[in-house]
Amino acid sequence: MKLTLKIWRQKNTNEKGRFVSYTVDNVNPDMSMLECLDVLNETLIERGEEPVAFEHDCREGICGSCGFMINGIPHGPMPATTVCQLTMRHFKDGQELTIEPWRASAFPLIKDLVVDRRSFDRIIASGGYISINTGNAPDANSIPVGKDIADKAMDAAACIGCGACVAACPNASAALFTGAKIAHLSILPQGQPERDRRALQMVAQMNAENFGGCTNIGECTAACPKEIPLEVIATMNRDFIRGSWKERDSTVRTITPMTEWSTGSKLDIDPHATS
């Protein structure tokens, strides 16, 4: 297969980016999208050019590292698929693919297709936990959980934090992600003690970041590689309303968003360096 890849190239956060077209001749239809970029990068390195920077780790759709826009759709045209799982046979020979990073202020661009998604980490840190005693593992089934509830929690917990929902949303809202992170705890008995606080804190953190507000459009859930349903956003809204009504102390802690990288005081590492 032969493909033309029109890829967003940008040296670093501050420099201006632009699209550069590359022709890749020897695309194997069984390759994943990331492997296709690997092939391209090899030729770029051979030619002495800068390879395309993109994030990846597991390459099996479970870590949430990868992700970019292909022809205007996050993770490409296949539903429930991350770019690392997307095989090239879904494209036509000779097709042109426009490859762009996630675009959102809350995801500042680091380089090429790599964006800084630490805003997600801060949302989780602000309330995505439960209080349990450490020590021995509790007996299995000591807290009964109905199958449908367990399934629902598992469905929400499937979120890998890739950011496709934000990328797909016309508002660049993180509601689906935050909803998933709230819902997978708040519908289980173990998540009850912090339920109200959790919703208040995570919503406050989500709003402290540069995300837009959810207007129930629904692009997120269609783009989500884990098919997280819109229902989690309703769960977040319900918990938020409940928490706002019930909480006696209205002080909410938020973490100040930060876009710089700490490079360690002694070693002067340039985070934008390629090697």
Added chain:
Amino acid sequence: MSTTAVSLRANRVVGFWDSTNGKKVVMAITGAILFLFVIGHLAGNLQIYEGPVRFNGYAHFLHTVGELLWTVRVILIASVILHITATVQLALRKKRARPIGYSRKQAIASSYASRTMYWSGPILLAFVIFHLLQFTAGYIHPGSQFIEGDVYHNVVAGFRVWWVSVWYIFSMLLLGFHLRHGIWSMFQSIGFNHPRHTPILKVAALVIAIVIVLGYISIPVSVLLGIVK
């Protein structure tokens, strides 16, 4: 390099209205109030088919309940203001949230209505202002004389002007789009979503929107066709 950026936590009192979620709850409630008004107003309007006596009588009746009329008007105005304030604030956030747009973006699942709420809303506002100036205050009355109290005459004479009718029909179509998204969306905003019930709700929203649009549009169409004269 650090993987999580954590700087000092700031303790803040964050109110309900400060959050995007709280604003959407306010939009849901005010939207529901305005939706009820749209139904009530339609029910009143349709009495035009019962002739001038009945229709003018109904209009007169509304004015005899003075205080109640003003209470309702105040609630409606407050709802409109809150609904718009929340919209404007969310729109500003939206602008800030994605300063650099995509070179290419494909909508894959959302409805046309949901994506055009930011357009249908402001146009509807312009329509409501025009509509009030024409039929309530009587400042604008193209093609005829506004007669205080003779609502039937004002409506029929008003809609005989073709562009008034076209503008009205266009606005009502936008109202339909606005309702088609708004009717189900308000349930989502207040935290109701259910895999079995929400699809039914979406269909119901579409049907209700179509019925309301047809009801409103029937009046200028009947006037233009000479059925109501």
